[in-house]
Amino acid sequence: MIRKLLISATPLLLCLTAGIAVEALAPRLPLLSLEISAGWLLVLAGLAAGFLTASFFFLHWWHGIRVESAVQAEKQTQVEAQNRFLRRLDHELKNPLTGLRAAVENLEESASENLLPATLPDIRLQVERMVRLTGDLRKLAELEEIPLEQSAVDLGDLLERIVEAAQAQPLGTGRDIRLVVPRVPWPLAPVMADEDLLGSAFFNLIDNALKYSRKSDAVEIRAANHDRQIQVEIADSGPGIATEELPRIFEELYRGANARSSEGSGVGLALVKRIIERHGGTITVHSRMNGATGSIFTVLLPASGAGENMTKR
Amino acid sequence: MNPPAISLLLVDDDVSITGQVGAFLTRAGYRVQTEADGARALEQIQALDPDLVILDVLLPGMDGRAVLRALRAGGDRRPVILLTKVGKASERALALEEGADDYLNKPFSARELLARIRAVLRRAHDAPVPLTSAWKLTAGNLILDRRARRAVLNGQTIAMKPKTLALLEYLMTHPDELMTRERLLNAVWGWEYPAGQRTVDTRVAELRRALGDDAGQPAFIETAPSEGYRFIAPVQGEK
Numbered sequence: 001m002i003r004k005l006l007i008s009a010t011p012l013l014l015c016l017t018a019g020i021a022v023e024a025l026a027p028r029l030p031l032l033s034l035e036i037s038a039g040w041l042l043v044l045a046g047l048a049a050g051f052l053t054a055s056f057f058f059l060h061w062w063h064g065i066r067v068e069s070a071v072q073a074e075k076q077t078q079v080e081a082q083n084r085f086l087r088r089l090d091h092e093l094k095n096p097l098t099g100l101r102a103a104v105e106n107l108e109e110s111a112s113e114n115l116l117p118a119t120l121p122d123i124r125l126q127v128e129r130m131v132r133l134t135g136d137l138r139k140l141a142e143l144e145e146i147p148l149e150q151s152a153v154d155l156g157d158l159l160e161r162i163v164e165a166a167q168a169q170p171l172g173t174g175r176d177i178r179l180v181v182p183r184v185p186w187p188l189a190p191v192m193a194d195e196d197l198l199g200s201a202f203f204n205l206i207d208n209a210l211k212y213s214r215k216s217d218a219v220e221i222r223a224a225n226h227d228r229q230i231q232v233e234i235a236d237s238g239p240g241i242a243t244e245e246l247p248r249i250f251e252e253l254y255r256g257a258n259a260r261s262s263e264g265s266g267v268g269l270a271l272v273k274r275i276i277e278r279h280g281g282t283i284t285v286h287s288r289m290n291g292a293t294g295s296i297f298t299v300l301l302p303a304s305g306a307g308e309n310m311t312k313r
Numbered sequence: 314m315n316p317p318a319i320s321l322l323l324v325d326d327d328v329s330i331t332g333q334v335g336a337f338l339t340r341a342g343y344r345v346q347t348e349a350d351g352a353r354a355l356e357q358i359q360a361l362d363p364d365l366v367i368l369d370v371l372l373p374g375m376d377g378r379a380v381l382r383a384l385r386a387g388g389d390r391r392p393v394i395l396l397t398k399v400g401k402a403s404e405r406a407l408a409l410e411e412g413a414d415d416y417l418n419k420p421f422s423a424r425e426l427l428a429r430i431r432a433v434l435r436r437a438h439d440a441p442v443p444l445t446s447a448w449k450l451t452a453g454n455l456i457l458d459r460r461a462r463r464a465v466l467n468g469q470t471i472a473m474k475p476k477t478l479a480l481l482e483y484l485m486t487h488p489d490e491l492m493t494r495e496r497l498l499n500a501v502w503g504w505e506y507p508a509g510q511r512t513v514d515t516r517v518a519e520l521r522r523a524l525g526d527d528a529g530q531p532a533f534i535e536t537a538p539s540e541g542y543r544f545i546a547p548v549q550g551e552k
Contacts, residue, residue, distance in 0.1 A: 149475055149476050165511045196502065199512065200509070
């Protein structure tokens with residue numbers, strides 16, 4: 001309000017300061033002799049005041065329109081994101097439900113043959129798919145409000161444990177997973193974090209790197225001090241992600257062309273992003289599909305106060 | 314002649330749950346009766362006098378928590394298992410305040426429910442105060458004050474992270490039950506995630522250190538190889 005009043009008063013103020021300045025600095029400038037009656041002076045003052053008020057109202061109105069359209073645009077993006085999410089949810093549920101329906105119909109129509117042993121594993125699989133999906137969606141919603149159990153976490157130790165866990169699962173056996181953590185001349189600065197949550201985010205990223213690359217591809221996890229932040233890169237030499245897909249991969253239930261047939265619930269990266277953001281960090285992705293192909297997910301986390309004196313001066 | 318079957322009242326307004334889960338429990342040998350309405354469930358409990366009540370939280374008429382509160386306010390201490398849809402930590406704490414004997418998140422497996430029913434019935438016979446709704450738990454020289462969120466060993470308060478204390482709490486309220494890592498993750502962390510198995514092991518190791526418990530010759534927490542953990546010390550509850 002005050003800002004707008006000031007803006008609309010600017011021409012008046014400018015003239016006033018210019019006049020005073022001219023009088024003070026160069027009082028010997030030729031005098032313009034102007035005779036003006038009190039009446040005309042009043043008219044002029046009225047015009048000036050009128051102009052001031054009009055421009056104030058104009059600015060007010062114009063600003064209002066701008067704010068409103070920004071709000072509208074924001075609302076529009078939200079509605080679009082929500083619709084996208086609902087379409088994807090519909091799609092995610094359709095497949096297991098179709099499978100279940102067909103399985104039940106098979107059982108109904110074949111009372112004489114014993115299809116049960118062959119059908120049950122399929123039913124179980126589809127059910128577990130939907131259980132996983134709803135579970136992940138709940139986590140996503142809960143992540144907004146659960147309190148973080150913060151403590152100073154040594155990311156090097158945490159990553160070591162997570163890499164071990166990733167290697168121990170079937171997907172990780174025989175895979176080339178390398179972990180690079182600086183120890184010399186100084187170690188990684190600690191990070192204030194909920195160790196379990198942060199660990200699950202890194203596990204997810206490493207798991208993805210393994211899932212979306214060939215058995216012969218390498219996965220590298222590189223941690224480094226980066227000013228007042230810790231940078232962790234999760235890199236793989238897989239086929240890479242298409243440029244047009246990159247902005248979407250952190251959205252809930254988004255599936256890239258490469259991930260369409262995959263087992264996951266489609267919420268993993270959205271979960272990772274929220275976990276990193278709740279720790280005051282960011283996550284970005286770079287990918288190449290030509291030449292040296294592969295993807296790099298880069299996580300930046302604020303180093304805790306204790307680590308600040310270790311960063312460069 | 315067979316001994317009279319243990320009777321259960323299953324309260325849920327979804328027929329796919331009362332139907333299928335009810336059939337599963339009947340096959341397990343229980344006498345199962347069902348009810349869909351909260352207010353009527355309260356009357357049915359008086360009329361049928363079931364040995365255990367399985368209560369859904371979202372019910373028409375009167376919600377499951379209100380039914381449980383009314384039951385406890387009337388001095389009825391019979392075992393109740395709450396079926397909750399969301400496993401938020403705050404809801405779990407609520408279940409404790411209201412005096413539920415155990416709680417299970419939807420979607421649960423009928424086998425898991427059966428295991429819980431058995432455990433709750435077993436506990437109900439040994440313990441005068443249900444451990445899940447006791448404010449003070451004692452196991453030998455270890456005292457857990459749940460209201461103050463404090464564990465005391467040999468008269469000394471032991472420093473513990475909130476999650477570690479919550480783990481101890483869950484183990485102590487379910488003594489002598491085999492706790493798989495999945496179940497602990499679900500109950501204490503509120504969700505399972507892939508790296509979770511190791512998370513549980515790390516926490517249990519931390520808890521053992523805090524309690525001075527030797528994994529080789531445990532006084533409190535026993536490892537069931539490739540299965541999970543079990544709190545082996547007898548636990549007394551106090552209101």
